[in-house]
Amino acid sequence: MADKILNKIYVKVWRQNNATAKGRFETYTVENVSQGTSFLEMMDILNDELILGGKDPIAFDHDCREGICGMCSLYINGHAHGPDTQVTTCQLHMRKFHEGQTITVEPWRVGAFPVIKDVMVDRTAFEKIQQAGGFVSVNTGGVPDGNTLPISQDDAEEAMDAAACIGCGACAATCKNSSAMLFLAAKVSQFAKLPQGQVEAKRRAKAMYAKMDELGFGGCTNTGACELACPKSISIAHIARLNREYLKAKLAD
């Protein structure tokens, strides 16, 4: 069955020339968009028209367009990654929108993610948190035998669930406090359940927490919005583990 064609939609998008410029919303009309088109393809169509018309195209982040790299962002109609669940913006399709609809597209509004241009933000803050403690000390040498490191299937699964985080920033973008707690929780949890992660366990949570506060992210008030917005459905139960890891380490100080 052929996809329905949206004759006319309106895209109300945030335009900002650079990090220091004052931004404003501009509304563009996009015609004849198939509902089978992905959201970013629709943005490509719009950008083609802007370029043909001699205007500046809209700058937005994207890379793999397969929902795995964590590069795309966009806050669409009041939802991080748009009005679909468990997908990134690149996996969002125009069938989620209807004829004549005005679609509001905004950048992540997080103080720690400054706008670079239009709807593109600088997510270096996440890299800094990761560098503060989201790693394991890997020694060189021969690969040890797998049987010398017994890990239960449950633990492996839970660590893997946390490791599914692609660092897109939807959690902080959707959180009313712009908190990066779900990101931290995922990065701490993926190691906390595994023996390899124990070496730095005492300082990991503390260092990442301190970095998050320093960078100006807010605190967690357990609204659970991050978990709903997360394209990888990472559970806020990991946040409880992060807090536990932190308090354990702090009590031992």
Place this chain on the structure above:
Amino acid sequence: MSNFLSASIGRKVFMSLTGLFLISFLLIHLTLNLFLIFDDSGNLFNQAAHFMATNPIIKVMEPILALGFIIHIIWSGWITLDNMKARPQKYASGDQLLKWWAPSKNMFILGCMIFIFLVLHIFNFWVKMKITGDPLLDQATGTGVEMHNAYALVSNLFINFPLYDLIYVLGGILVGLHISHGFWSAFQTIGLNNINWMKRLKFLANLIGIVFAVGFSSIPIYFLIKF
């Protein structure tokens, strides 16, 4: 230690521990208040109030309770202000993910409304019992022991001032909503939660919220209907 106290997590640990402490206080408060319904002569309630006013443990707990309230209130303002600063520019399309009335999104507003109620509540009863006194408190209780007639003070307010009934019903509902998020959230913050306990704690939080809302609201409604 100093960086723990100022860290976002440290401040929240204070919120959750004081919150859980205040919930335990409310549980005792509600239990004693329900004596108002179960004995229309007022003896049961007066004796309970007398016991609470004279018991040395309660005397020690009173300033600790006040401190619990003060920390919970001041810290909430501090945390909320800081959290607001983390998003200098708001979304034009708002937040369409959580319902606007979700208690988790409105803890500070609910808290502010409860605070206003608390001040009124303290003036209605505590100030009269402890500081200014009231002719109603001096009425004979019929218990044979000299004590305040707290029942007369409470029943007079609830029978003769329907506006206060409405305010107290509202107060009960606000506390219930606040706790329906606060209870499980407190455990989450101090790390005592996981994927299995999440469901159980959320269920318990809703249950405790409903018990508080229904329990506290039932008292003014009882006086309004019965008398």
